[in-house]
Amino acid sequence: MATEHADNAHHAEHALTPSGYIEHHLSFNAQPVADGAGFWTLHVDTFVMSVALGFLVMGLVWLVARKATAGVPSKGQAFVELVFSFIDDQVKNIFHGNRHSFIAPTALTVFLWVFAMNSMDFLPVDWVAGIVSFFGGPDAKWRAVPTSDINTTFALALSVWVLMIFFAIKVKGFGGFIHEIFCAPFGSKIWVWPANFLFNMIEYISKPLSHSLRLFGNMYAGEVIFLLLGLWAATGVTGTIAGAILGAGWSIFHILIVALQAFIFMMLTVVYLAMAHEGH
Amino acid sequence: MNINFTLIAQAIAFAVLIWFTVKFVWPPLLKAIEARQKEIADGLAAAADGRSALEVAAKKSEVTLTEAKHKASEIVAQAEKRGTQIIEEAKANAKVEGERIIAGAKAEIDQEVNRAKEGLRAQVSTLAIAGAEKILRKEIDAKAHSELLSKLAAEL
Secondary structure: OHHHHHHOOOOHHHHOOHHHHHHHHOOOOEEEOOOOOOOOEEEHHHHHHHHHHHHHHHHHHHHHHHOOOOOOOOHHHHHHHHHHHHHHHHHHHHOOOOHHHOHHHHHHHHHHHHHHHHHHHHOOHHHHHHHHHHHHOOOOOOOOOHHHOHHHHHHHHHHHHHHHHHHHHHHHHHHHHHHHHHHOOOOOOHHHHHHHHHHHHHHHHHHHHHHHHHHHHHHHHHHHHHHHHHHHHOOOHHHHHHHHHHHHHHHHHHHHHHHHHHHHHHHHHHHHHHHHHOOO | OOOOHHHHHHHHHHHHHHHHHHHHHHHHHHHHHHHHHHHHHHHHHHHHHHHHHHHHHHHHHHHHHHHHHHHHHHHHHHHHHHHHHHHHHHHHHHHHHHHHHHHHHHHHHHHHHHHHHHHHHHHHHHHHHHHHHHHHOOOOOHHHHHHHHHHHHHHO
């Protein structure tokens, strides 16, 4: 394939160099949505993939939930109930309130959606690139894993962060919320107010950062390793065999990472929202 | 690492997905699962009730059985007693009847004997008269002697 591209002078600049390969695979299909680009750019690949996956997954669950029966469940319903009970048990252990009205369904959404988006890492990177260049030409870019886009993870973490502040104010009142920022965790004496404020600010800033960067880092690193193995495969027969074996190993290990990161992201969401409901 | 409009788009998608799940996915699943849990709990409770009812019934039947056995043995004992009584009564009746029959027979025998004696007495007197007639025909007056002989016969 590399030689084919080398023969074709038009394609040479895209396919030959390792840095070109990496750059091509790690570039977003960015489209401006307003004049001047900059912030007003949309990663079409990230957006389309995530929305499609989100509605595919939640739609499948909805199709089952719609016909849910209290009697003997079908195999599909049994599986959905398994996931449901798993999430519900986790939430029940962390959050002690009416979890069914919001937090538990949110946890289910986060878990299934993030899991589906992470799973796109199992698609062989060059197949995705191959399909996209078949339809869109060699310049077309398409990143299949939405969670390896910082925008996705940051959007989720910031949404959770907003919900966190919303619930904190809803439960404790605005006064209680402000009181907590200045009077927890060290006490309400006026000379510890700065320390408390600093402490809480660090907490409020670090929560969304660690929440989003953990998922992003794991998925991005996973993608980069697949790309490096792909590069190795381009060096010859030995590289192809070694790359294939290591790629298979990394894929298998990645099954764990995909599930684990989705689970961690969901758990942190629940923990943050539960903490917002509790006073210090 | 460029933050851009994608973030806002993703946040909106996230919000829509959460709304969808809260509204359409979670409630029916929860309802089905809770209904099933209740059904199972009810079933278990009913089973426990049934088990205790069975225990009570078993106890009751045991009591009834013991009572029945007791009554049956009582009836048997009574019957045995009554049987012996009847046998005793029958024996006594038989004895009395036997005695009565014997007494009747004895009386009849006595009567027969007396009747025979009468007959014999009459015949003896006739024979004696006949004999005496034959003897005395030659010697004495029949009339006087017959009177004497009748007196004799009456004395017998």
